[in-house]
Amino acid sequence: MKKIVALPGDGIGPEIMDAGIQVLNQLTPKYGLDYKIERYDFGGCAIDSTGTPLPKTTLKACQEADAILLGAIGGPKWSNAPKRPEQGLLELRKNLGLFANIRPVKISKSLEALSPLKSERIRGVDFIIVRELTGGIYFGEPRELKKERALDTCLYTRSEIQRIMRQAFNIARTRKKKVTSVDKANVLATSKLWREVAEEVAKEFPDVKLEHQLVDSAAMLLIQNPKQFDVIVTENLFGDILSDEASVIPGTLGVLPSASHSEKNSSLYEPIHGSAPDIAGKNSANPLSMIFSISMMLRESFKEYSAAEELEAACERVIEKGYTTKDLGGKTTTTEFVQALIEELK
């Protein structure tokens, strides 16, 4: 039996986690996937219950899991906590070695019609942001915060860049065979090394085309002509920013999932968005980000390709029938959406 650890977290996290698990439980019996789901406190709710965002029991459960699902963490309540929920998330990623964060952006027909961007600009958009997740300015030492001075360190080693590059090139090999490496090599030392290693790794993949793009112009091109991208590989902070920007293509963060992979531990699946304190508790969160994250789990951790396909096709039909949450311009509540999807899967 597979063990799935669920970390609902804070804000809309528990709302979309409940939604996702209900849908998973409706979908899987006919595929014979045998699993149990165990929930653990993580983030702000873990600070409230144990005093720390990543309790030892939660970390241990994640280390022993076959797959991990995360809702979202954080919120104003814990902004001044000695250790914030976000710090717990970084510790979890570092502890599990989740260096490769895969953030797909794909526009289906039903989403195309709802986008704030013109249809012809986004029709057929299908790219993946491969974000390095355990290095760069998020983790570099030294760091300090004093009254008159603050310091962060952006640090990358050659081997950290090599392994994320190989991940990106391997993904590109299964797709349109194009990698866009995004950096700031006109200014940053880490980006100069990044570009050099990208060129080196590209030689191992002669069938894949490599291009470089500076992050500022990449930010512009992502909206101006998003169809040109296949696989975008970039460092931790740039990947964080560009992936939220990419949510303007579907028009909401509420439909974007992610998968994070390591070299030896199980993978973690989570929406790219946060705990959305502005809509928490209102039953209006879009659960698709979580549902698509579950679909990535079915494919990538459990090789349940047909189940994932059925789930995504059912989501598409439900949207086409007019069930859309507020972020997509509709009036459907989270629970109504889940109900409609469950009916569709019956």
Ligand code: NAD
């Ligand atoms: P956010 O991503 O939580 O929200 C940004 C905007 O998108 C809000 O208007 C929100 O309502 C909307 N939104 C996000 N998800 C949605 C969904 N599923 N359906 C409908 N609308 C949705 O970003 P923020 O407000 O800057 O951050 C809130 C908290 O979340 C912060 O504490 C931040 O650190 C944390 N955060 C956590 C994660 C994570 O858990 N992985 C990721 C990002 C931010």
Ligand code: IPM
């Ligand atoms: C994300 C979030 C996190 C990040 C925060 C909450 C630490 O924004 O998962 O994209 O910056 O990685």
Ligand code: MN
């Ligand atoms: Mn982010």
